[in-house]
Structures are given as structure tokens and as C-alpha cells.
């Protein structure tokens with residue numbers, strides 16, 4: 445929370461100067477330098493086969509897929525999608541980028557081996573509906589990989605996130621919520637959770653990004 449108040453004004457100034465797309469690229473690059481890079485590698489670096497990435501933004505994750513990954517990315521925002529398309533050209537993996545939203549995916553049931561998202565469930569309108577859609581488009585036994593910032597379990601930090609969230613939502617322009625209970629929602633959507641890793645990345649240009657969780661789960665039925 446301290447980071448949020450201390451660095452928030454400077455972050456807003458930078459966003460005004462750069463415009464939203466360049467700002468998001470700059471943030472992704474700062475985050476990578478602060479340790480996100482390892483987490484993104486951990487999230488997608490070993491994946492092969494048919495993969496869906498939802499909410500790809502400027503395509504910050506694309507660089508981390510290996511050559512055997514065949515990725516379809518969904519991004520609803522036109523400007524971010526254009527940036528994602530550019531990033532897709534420079535990636536080693538085969539990546540195509542489509543419009544769409546996580547809550548209503550334009551794919552048949554059981555299409556993908558893996559669905560992944562990085563800091564996207566904070567932004568979708570309904571995380572539960574989105575996760576249920578993820579489950580629908582996954583093949584039986586398909587894997588879910590998430591890298592998400594969540595509502596803190598700390599007795600004070602969690603309620604503070606709740607308090608600040610309406611202001612944060614108005615300021616960030618990507619619909620990002622500070623206080624999503626994503627681990628619980630993954631369970632509610634019916635996934636079998638295999639691992640939840642706790643991470644903290646301190647990056648003064650992105651004050652909303654901790655606490656972080658890497659969640660690995662499976663569609664087991």
C-alpha cells in the first residue's frame with residue numbers, strides 16, 4: 445500500500461506523457477527487470493501444443509514462449525491488440541492474435557491443451573465466468589496457468605485494497621482491480637489446483653502488482 449501512495453502520482457504523470465499503450469509496454473519492461481521475467485518464463489516457457497492466452501495486452505508474454513508453442517491470443521482492446529500483433533511477429537512461437545473477451549471465448553469446447561493468463565483476471569468483468577469459459581475450451585486434462593496479483597490475505601492490507609480499489613479502477617484505464625480473490629475463484633470454477641506459488645515483485649512504476657500468485661491447475665473432469 446505504501447508503494448501505491450508513494451509512487452502513484454509519478455505513475456499517472458508517466459501514463460499521460462506516454463499514452464496508454466507505450467505506458468503499458470514501459471511498465472511490462474520495468475516489471476520484467478524487477479523479476480517478472482523469471483515468472484513469465486516459469487508461466488509459459490515449457491509449454492507446447494495448442495495454447496490460449498487471454499488478455500495478452502501488448503504481448504509482454506509472447507517473447508517467453510518456446511518454439512513448440514502454438515499460441516492463440518485474445519485481446520479485446522484494439523490498440524493493445526495491435527501491439528500484441530507486433531510482438532507476435534517478433535516471437536519464436538507461432539502466435540495469432542484475435543479480438544474477443546474472456547467471458548465469451550470464440551472457440552469450440554475442448555479446443556486447447558493449455559489456457560494461460562498473466563495479470564488479466566484482475567481486468568476481466570467477471571473472473572468466474574471467464575474461468576468457466578477457460579474450462580470449457582480446455583481439453584479434458586488440460587492445464588491452466590495463471591500469473592495474477594490478488595487481494596492480500598493480510599488483515600490490514602486486504603481491507604485497504606478494498607478501500608483504494610474504486611480510485612485505482614478510475615485511474616488505471618485497463619479495468620485492473622486490486623482486490624480479486626483469484627485463487628478462490630479458480631477453485632469455484634471447478635479446477636483442480638496443483639500448486640500456488642507466492643511471489644512479491646516490488647516495482648515502483650507498477651504499484652498494484654503484489655501480492656502475486658502463480659497458479660497451476662487442471663481441468664480434471
Ligand SMILES: C[S@@+](CC[C@H](N)C(=O)[O-])C[C@H]1O[C@@H](n2cnc3c(N)ncnc32)[C@H](O)[C@@H]1O
Nearest residue numbers: 499500501504521545546562563564567568569
Ligand atoms: C493489466 S493488462 C495485462 C496484459 C498482459 N497480459 C501482460 O501480462 O502485460 C490486462 C489486459 O486484460 C485485457 N482485458 C480486459 N478485459 C478483458 C476481458 N473481458 N477479456 C479478456 N481480456 C480482457 C485488457 O485489455 C488488458 O490488455
